[in-house]
Amino acid sequence: MKKTILLVCLFLSQSFFGFAQDKFVIQNKKHSDKIKFKLIHNLIVIPLEVNGVTLSFLLDTGVSKPIIFNFLNVSNTLKLKDPETIYLRGLGGDKSVEALKSGNNILKLGDAIKLEQDLYAVYNSNLSLAPRLGFPVHGIIGYDLFKDLIVQINYSNQTIILTEPAFFKKKPCKSCEYFDLKFHKRKPYIQANVSLNQKNIPLKLLIDSGGSDSLWLFENDSIGLSPEGNMFHDFLGHGLTGSVYGHRSKVKSFSLKSFEFKNVNVAFPDSEFTVFAQRIKDRNGSIAGNILKRFNMTFDYQKGQLRMKKNKYYNEKFSYNKSGIELAHDGMRTVKEVDVESGADKLSFQKKNQSKNVFSVKSTERYKIQLKPAYVIAEIRDNSPASEAGLMVDDLILSINGKDTKQYSLQEILEMFYEDNGRRIKLKIERGGNIMYFTFFLKAVL
Template identity: 50%
Template structure:
């Protein structure tokens, strides 16, 4: 999928003591990798939740709080306003202290949380998996954290007991910090020109690379680009240009023909407050490495993994979906025990069929790229996908459906959609903007 979580919240408050892990050298924590994003199990005041692990945020946030209010027993405190990515207004939140948060066998007995009440602000529908909040700096600051993207686990090390292994194929980078967010130096090649860049490490974005347009530096889209939806942030949708750079280089590792997005200036006004920042390095590149993140010493260790040589692709259909509730599905069941079957050619037809009624997830079209294959074929916003290429959408995950939109050019997509209670069949072929 595209970038789905783009908060980039900045709030200057005094740091808490943070997470601890008593008497252990290290401990493993399994996570789900969803659309290049890390979703970890988190326990808040005894309630089991799921959070996005995002190096791009410096404070911990809970979303859609009204549905969790009774069980979480949050201590309410002062009202504040959060500003992140997107073109909307600031989001009202409450700052709460004294919360007990556990991630694996690490615990913070006095965790500060920022509580967002707006029920419309939920990122789970865009990801297709439960996500109740986001955590970043608060978790990373007291540990050395190994992120193994290829096997979907974290290993948290006590820095006082950590002894690194010799790794001849690893590369070590220096990190710098601005408002408790990590930055690294890299290089992009645009129209043959090599340009040094300073990038936020943003594990909460599922794109590959974001760059902020800067004409004087030559950081501009190539002649081949298209306007698109880039993602959904704390303050609304983010739009911009999608293109390619000739190459992206980090610590000697090079990726050619790399995906890049240039977000509209209005969407990133908050991010541009740090004048030395040129963009973000996000999940579609980060996942190509297994890494050690060491905030206390300002180091990042990279080792390429099985994803390293994956092709960079865009959504070639031009539509974005979200899981918007459920729909009632009535399915005919063949009653083989009744004996009431007749033969018609090679098929058995039930004379007294039974019906099973169930609830299936409803996947709704929420973004549609102008001029895309899906739009030209007749898809409109609000359409609900019932089937894709003959398979019931209700039997598939959101990730499995959207993955088909990233297939090879020329691949045919056959959709059965529901529009205002009527079914329509839509056919189109995937198209690349760069082939």
């Protein structure tokens, strides 16, 4: 009898262990865990452990496969198993990008762990997000995490709570709105409305937490989806298969049920960059980070539900880059600084003539060489204030408004370009070994 019980228990434990390997489970008694994230340019950056190596990943509802970017020795560094070459497609054109698929990898986020995970390593250096964010980002993950767990994203305090569905306790919320999620190829879509060209247009939008803009809409004259009023052509971002360009404009209003926003930023990508995305039936575009961050959200993929509640960012003004400059982090530069700690601010006095009170002054200043971030102009918009001032792509920015850029993060510098119309911007730059100075004023186009 004891032997039979032992065999049954052994069978059940083996069955549970085998079942848990191909899904995320939370290894604590609460079956729930809270994880801090960084909010960088409206994007969620989480600490994800891959095969024992802690990396920074974007939490991106717009991706169906976890992808690792630009690792020269990814097979050795992460010990990827059973690699095979495949091709992936996405925004940036109707092209494919080569990737290395690997199975049976171990992922860990806080106390959530998955023992059998497919990963896709992409070697295209143009897909590296670090230069544009000024922060190392090694990859993106989305569906594989959301499908197994209830994911609560609190943009206000920059935390996510992961809970196993069987242990999730739903709390009533009178100020919340609830949405049904529709899925296509493992990506979530939501219904919304936009006021454009004197029409109220219903929309089917991809929920894209991996995009930093507000709205991307696909032009469709038959239903009235096209830019209205002032606009300008701009670099919009990097897709999986290349850079994306299009027009930036505003919409009078955008609503998600009772949540309504006025004068919302919108981008209309050029059609050649969205060929693959527009093949999805009835898709009108994407809702991205600059709107999503205004809510604290609970995603329940298993029930196809989303709960949204206003947070402290809800009434934040919709602004945009008025300078025309797209910055990138381009490695490090050397900076020579006075070493105060070693007595650099001291002077020594030596008497030169014993009979006369004649002294010489000798500086004891010491210097230290430090490595600081190098910020370069990666894109510059035609006819923009920066372009008209004479700034160029590859200019290295040394100071902004009289302060060395070493004092700022990339995000802090970019925020200056989003300030009010008429703000003066003074730049000291290096071009071809020459130091140059430029001044321009932010100009509101929209």
